Amino acid sequence: MPKPIRKAVFPVAGLGTRFLPATKAMPKEMLTVVDRPVIQHAVDEARAAGIEHFIFVTGRNKGVIEDHFDNQFELERTLAERGKTKELEQLLAELPGAGQTSFTRQQAPLGLGHAVWCAREIVGDEPFALVLPDMLHFGATACLADMRAAYDKVGGNIISVYEVPEDQANQYGIVGVEPPRDGVYPITRMVEKPKAGTQPSNLAISGRYILQPEIFDLLAKQExxxxxxxxxxxxxxxxxxxxxxxxxxxxxxxxxxxSKLGFLMANVSYALSRPDLAGQFRDELKKLLATH
Known part of the structure; x- marks a missing residue:
């Protein structure tokens, strides 16, 4: 039986320059998809997979993320005084427990590998999940939960992939795979942004990983x-x-x-999945499209 996955790392140190001026004073991870910040959607997915410890690799001006996952006593008291029991219960239910969150700094923008390496002391000598919050996965089951089920069967390292158009494969990290065994595909090759026509497949890395701790030693030595x-x-x-x-x-x-287009499409998709919004939202979209 492989070691259990208890911790997840969330790299959230990026500047979000593609969303300026919205991100001048607010982290891009706190932009909302419907009524939940992007980072909350990612944490929800990890929690659904049984993750117990949430590790955030932050940078300057990211303190609001830490505040978001902490008690807001004034807000909670106000909700209680106004009888907004449902809203208060939801806030408290989604709050991580004491000691379940950790925050560490990535002082320089040296890439994803460096961000992961910054979490090494908190992760320790155990396998962990890596969740890129920008990439929201929306499906019948949580992506990371499916990955964890596969990991429990085969161990090793697990990467989530999805199909992309072949003429766009040079924009992604691409993997080559063997035929599936026990619902997973043994990976034969990994290439970061392959030259056009050289990609081993059209399966792109989707921003979800389960990795063994040996990755930290390799990241430490890497140029x-x-x-x-x-x-x-x-x-x-x-x-x-x-x-x-x-x-x-x-x-x-x-x-x-x-990306701006991806962010807008996420809002549309998530809104259409909400029973309390879908009907009216769909009608308003039809009206809007008719006038444009």
Whole structure:
């Protein structure tokens, strides 16, 4: 039986320059999809997978994320005084328990690999999940929960993948795979943004990982790669020489909330899934489209 996955790392140090001026004073992770911040959606997914400890790799001006996952005594008291029991119960139910959140700083923007390495002391010597909050996974079941079920069967390292158009494969981290076994695909190759026509498949890494702690030693030794940053994929390629990597396919919707179009589509999709909003929202969309 493989070691259990108890911790998840959330890299949230990015500047969010594509959303300026909205992100001048507010972290991009706190932009809302319907009525929940992007980072809350990611934490919800991790919690649904049984994650017990949430580790945030932050940067400057990200203190509001820490505040979001803490008690707001004035707000809670006001809700109680006004009889807003439902809203208060929801806030308290979603609040992580004492000691379940940790925050560490990535002082320089040196890439995803560096952000993961910054969490090494908190993760310790155990496997962990890595969740990129910008990539919202919307499906019948939580993506990370499916990955964890696969990990419990086969161990090793698990990467979630999804299909992308072949002519766009050079924009993503791409994996090559063998035919599935026990619902997972053994990975044969990993390439970060392959040159057009050289990609091993059209299966792109979706921003969800389960990794063994040996990745930290490799990240510590790694030189800067593409873009002058420490690339996570480079260290995963090295780790794959001695450890197994598998892929699980996510067949739901994936919205890249790091782009304006992806963020807008996430709001539409999540709103249409809400019983309290879907009907009226759909009608208003039809009216709006008719006038444009």
């Amino acid at each position: 800067r790669g593409a873009g002058g940053e420490i690339q996570l994929t480079d260290s995963m390629i090295q780790l794959a020489q001695n450890d197994r990597f598998y892929a699980t396919r996510f067949d739901g919707e994936i919205h890249d909330c790091g």
